[in-house]
Amino acid sequence: MVRPYFIAIAGPSASGKTLFAQTLREAVHAQAPGLGLALISEDSYYLDQGDVPPAERERVNYDHPDALEQNLLLSHLHALRAGEDVEVPVYDYARHTRAPHSERVSPAPVVLVEGILLLAHPGLRAFFDIRFFVDTPLDLCLLRRLARDLDERGRSAADVLRQYEETVRPMYFEFIQPSARHADMVITGGGRNAAALDVVMRLVLSHQAARPVAPPP
Template sequence: MNIPSFVIGIAGGTGAGKTTVARRLAEAVGEPVTRIPLDNYYEDLSHLEYEERESVNYDHPSAFEWELLREHLETLLLGQSIEMPQYDFEAHNRKDERVPVEPTDVIVLEGIFSLYDEEILDMLDLRIYVLTDADVRILRRIDRDVVDRGRDLEEVIDQYLETVKPMHEQFVEPTKKEADVIIPEGANRSALALLIEKVESELDDDREDPGALGRTRDDGSVVDSSATR
């Protein structure tokens, strides 16, 4: 049983570069990293017809199954494996199959609302917000949704204007205040290098003192994570 020693949350707007930061961090750390994409935890809407699923606001916090995500993170923190749901973006619905995920020393939760939920915030050792210009983000979103997810261009643009942009301003951007680290313009090399150095340092400290489960916040207080580890 492997009990994780460092949990990271990476948030930011759509197309900000969150996944790129998570991947490069995983590559640089030099050991297994468990990545948990928040998108996998969209609510199961199999009870709705396709047309109804199309009209759902997927950029609102209520679109996610928070209880299941909390349960899975807590399970991983106890050193136990989970069966992670998968999502079909063309069908706007959760797939039938699940993927087994094993805990590793480092766990990365990545998605627009990774810094939104109070209970999940308490599980994170490092909170990151990726800050990228809105024009860059919309172009990346169009490329991803049209090329990778088979969406119609007009549909993607309408969705951005109707829900993505207003939901970002109302719910996503305010979570920036919860961040310990803000990375500008996606995978900024200097910021990413500092982040990698920080994670490697924390892992080294945990190996030297495996019983140290508390972490110090900016206000000087210590958040004791022993209850979930």
């Protein structure tokens, strides 16, 4: 079988990572309709908070690496590389814990993974074939995060701002910003950087055209 190509798209919360990944997937499909591409979000791997009282779940530091089951994500990526399906957790943002169901993801020639702390985890960053960091000013990230959480997650402005001040911004400077040095390319301008999208799309297509067949795992 052809060895899958794994791409990491990291960067601060609301920097445009998901938009970049989705736009890239659409561009690749337009150029190569038969090329399979899977998309996984690191957010899906937030630890289950089912044993934590609901009132206390809002106080969890979700921007610290300890809030994520990153080793499970890494094991799932290894399984996909070996040609196996994986059951990706589904995170319920309204309840601040995992949903009772999961989402099956099958192996694909290209696997995109996006998340804030992908490059802060040694095992994860070493796994990827190529690593990108979406660098967006924090004030713009805050405005996007505020609009998203008010509209999609039913949160109050006061709660979003409290979380940003207490955990999001401090964890950015402690973990996320330093991890940018591990990126192969830093992308400015957010998720609609046309030049960056074109570069990555051409890289994916050329890589797949020349990819050698891997021996069975």
